[in-house]
Amino acid sequence: MIDKKSYVGQLISLKIPTIEFSEAFAPSNIALCKYWGKRNLDLNIPSTPSLSISLGNRGTKVQLSIAPQNSLSINGKCIAQESPVFKRTFDFIELLVPKNIKLSVQSENNIPTAAGLASSASFFAALTISLDKLCSWKVSLQTLSCLARLGSGSACRSLHHGFVKWLSCDDPFQSYGIPMDVQWEELRIGLLIFDDKEKLMPSRQAMLHTQNTSSLYQSWCENSNSDFEIFHNAIEKKNFQALGETAEYNALSLHAVMLSARPAIIYSQPETLKAIIKIHVLRQNGIQVYFTQDAGPNLKLIFLENDLECILEDFPRMEVINPFSRVDNLST
Numbered sequence: 001m002i003d004k005k006s007y008v009g010q011l012i013s014l015k016i017p018t019i020e021f022s023e024a025f026a027p028s029n030i031a032l033c034k035y036w037g038k039r040n041l042d043l044n045i046p047s048t049p050s051l052s053i054s055l056g057n058r059g060t061k062v063q064l065s066i067a068p069q070n071s072l073s074i075n076g077k078c079i080a081q082e083s084p085v086f087k088r089t090f091d092f093i094e095l096l097v098p099k100n101i102k103l104s105v106q107s108e109n110n111i112p113t114a115a116g117l118a119s120s121a122s123f124f125a126a127l128t129i130s131l132d133k134l135c136s137w138k139v140s141l142q143t144l145s146c147l148a149r150l151g152s153g154s155a156c157r158s159l160h161h162g163f164v165k166w167l168s169c170d171d172p173f174q175s176y177g178i179p180m181d182v183q184w185e186e187l188r189i190g191l192l193i194f195d196d197k198e199k200l201m202p203s204r205q206a207m208l209h210t211q212n213t214s215s216l217y218q219s220w221c222e223n224s225n226s227d228f229e230i231f232h233n234a235i236e237k238k239n240f241q242a243l244g245e246t247a248e249y250n251a252l253s254l255h256a257v258m259l260s261a262r263p264a265i266i267y268s269q270p271e272t273l274k275a276i277i278k279i280h281v282l283r284q285n286g287i288q289v290y291f292t293q294d295a296g297p298n299l300k301l302i303f304l305e306n307d308l309e310c311i312l313e314d315f316p317r318m319e320v321i322n323p324f325s326r327v328d329n330l331s332t
């Protein structure tokens with residue numbers, strides 16, 4: 001299998017930046033069909049196909065400037081050189097720019113970082129687009145998506161708005177986010193934040209641990225493959241019930257496979273389960289609301305605009321996002 005450096009070498013040629021400053025935005029994305037496991041750890045090639053919805057104008061803006069030394073700030077806070085985030089950011093940058101170039105990286109999120117949303121995906125996507133502007137690679141979004149994937153797998157889906165799929169295949173040059181040509185104006189995502197502390201285990205580590213230790217991992221992969229097909233049809237036909245039911249089923253299967261890891265990974269908290277029960281009661285009362293949950297205790301609700309008022313009665317603190325609100329093009 002090709003190594004990271006040669007892979008990058010086949011996608012772009014390293015260039016000295018042509019300008020002093022660049023900036024770019026990329027949306028956060030929520031996976032409806034989750035990516036959880038890799039067939040290639042080095043190149044972040046997923047074991048299963050995944051499908052996400054980008055969050056419109058909610059995500060991360062990254063500004064880059066040529067500087068005497070490397071530095072990183074996130075939401076105005078300077079990140080120490082020794083921190084894993086700093087190392088991961090500059091390991092990625094060093095793959096893409098000549099070694100003697102030093103950069104100041106400033107990242108701003110307009111979504112609660114605590115929700116576990118504005119983390120690696122939108123950051124690495126915005127960073128990749130910004131590097132493309134700085135170095136004038138002038139490559140396609142497909143190539144940028146392959147590059148962003150090296151920073152964080154889910155980042156390859158944040159190169160696009162709307163619904164985005166990411167197929168699972170052996171060829172690393174075919175592993176990128178593909179936008180679906182579907183606008184679903186009435187669709188809403190609600191953020192329910194119960195805990196704003198840092199995760200007990202980062203998703204990268206938890207994913208690997210699950211893959212290596214859970215005896216249910218193989219069935220997770222089989223289920224994901226069939227969920228992906230159901231999602232695809234549900235989105236094309238705008239079948240909201242099929243979309244919602246499969247999102248919930250896929251998220252609960254994800255947490256089930258994590259519970260079956262050794263030792264188990266438990267992200268849910270009592271508030272998570274209380275909210276899940278409330279959602280089920282709402283549904284019994286005819287309100288079409290579903291949830292998904294990632295590697296943390298917080299929930300993302302999925303519903304249609306006309307049910308918003310009713311849902312807010314039960315979840316008054318929920319933050320509502322319209323993924324198809326007017327958004328600018330992400331192309332370079």
Ligand code: DP6
Pocket residue numbers: 030031033034035036044050120121151152153154155203204205207294295
């Ligand atoms: C639960 O993309 O953060 O959000 O590729 O190791 O950086 P790495 O993992 P990452 O994992 C995201 C996991 C998830 C599901 C998803 O976004 O599909």
